[in-house]
Amino acid sequence: MQSIKPQDKYRAQYYQRLKPVLIHIHRQPDEPLTLDKAAALSHFSRFHFQRIFSALMGESLTQYSNRIRLERAASLLFFHPDKNVTEIALDCGYSSSANFARSFKDHYGITPVSVRKTERLRQQLAQHMAPQKLNIELLLQLQAQRMSTHMPDETPVPTRIMNVDTRDLCTLRASEGYHLEGIWQCWEQLHQWAKAQGLDAGHITKLGFGHDNPLFTPLDKARYDGALVIPATLKAAVSEPFRLSTLNSGQYAVFSYDDLASNLLPFQLALYSAWLPHSGYEPDDAPLIEHYNQPITDSNAEDPSTRSIALEIWLKVKPLRAGV
Incomplete structure (x- = not known):
């Protein structure tokens, strides 16, 4: 390392x-x-x-x-x-x-x-x-979805609702917000850390945490954390610039995504404007999570905004409370 x-x-x-x-x-x-x-x-x-x-x-x-x-x-x-x-x-x-x-x-x-x-x-x-x-075009699109009295045809549908236990994480903050180049660099550093600890990057759980809403927050100001799920025996090995954190236990709605990276943001926001209002759930107090169940790679010969990516999106939810 x-x-x-x-x-x-x-x-x-x-x-x-x-x-x-x-x-x-x-x-x-x-x-x-x-x-x-x-x-x-x-x-x-x-x-x-x-x-x-x-x-x-x-x-x-x-x-x-x-x-x-x-x-x-x-x-x-x-x-x-x-x-x-x-x-x-x-x-x-x-x-x-x-x-x-x-x-x-x-x-x-x-x-x-x-x-x-x-x-x-x-x-x-x-x-x-x-x-x-x-993003004014996206705002208009989400307004139309929200005003619909029925679930839109293209509404994301979760593949499953799962219960997750608390997990230890080695976390790193991306240096350029939600810009893809900074995210790729973040993951390169995390992969180097995992290799130095003797972990197989191909079999370790990789998560991305988006802390801000890019509909209203400039991409360079938004906060993105890459994270590796680690065994308790490696907690002491986490040091600057990495941080030890935890994945909160609870119930998560899981969505599959396999499309252009440039379409990921509208898909994520559609969870809130189109799926949640019809789901019987409300979001719990936790950031949206991307689960990278496919290899994370960067290709300098390919424009990141036009490349396809496959991942899961985890949204922490709880039963909708009535009359609050």
Whole structure:
């Protein structure tokens, strides 16, 4: 296994110090994080924290916090039609629906209501409003699926619903978000780690975790983790830049996918807009998982966006609760 350069080790330690700050932002978007509290969580000087955060994350603390709040709000708007705009605004830390609507339009270029209503969205497009930071064609397609009173003909159907026990994972964060090149590099490093531990990469369970909704999150900002299921005896062998984590136990709906890589995102989002509303289930608190049951390879001679891939998608679910 290749040795870690000292400068890479130190950089990883900086990211590790910022981890409590990022966890707070993602788990408590309704609680604005002050500079003093962020500095205290990271144990960096408050006089230098902003420069450190911007240098490592590519955004200021305020920009990062606001983006996460708005991305969460956008997902709530689309996937939780039972919540009104004011509820979502307050849940995401805005003092009023007016302040939320203004921030949302400044960020995405459209109003919050247009995320839900196709007619309103088309009116804004006709007025030459310029949507940004979202996939407008895909949003229109998903709106049409969601408004259907019956299950669409092309709705993904799970091959099985399975129960999974907790499993130990060796995890690595992709350096370029959801961009395919960074994901291939992530898996190359994981394969090298597995080989160094004497594992057969062809027979080890390989999982990919997508933590963000790319309908509303820029691909380079989205968080993707590659992970190998490992035996307990190898837990001590997991060190930087890799992380030891766990696959949560529970019930998973499993879907098969064998198509172009460029069509994978619409397929995944169709699980939420077309399958879930008719399934009797609701998503549990866990990211969407890709199970790579076929070899993961990269071909420099082939455009990744036009290549075919075969995998399974695991969606953690629980029985739908009525009247919540």
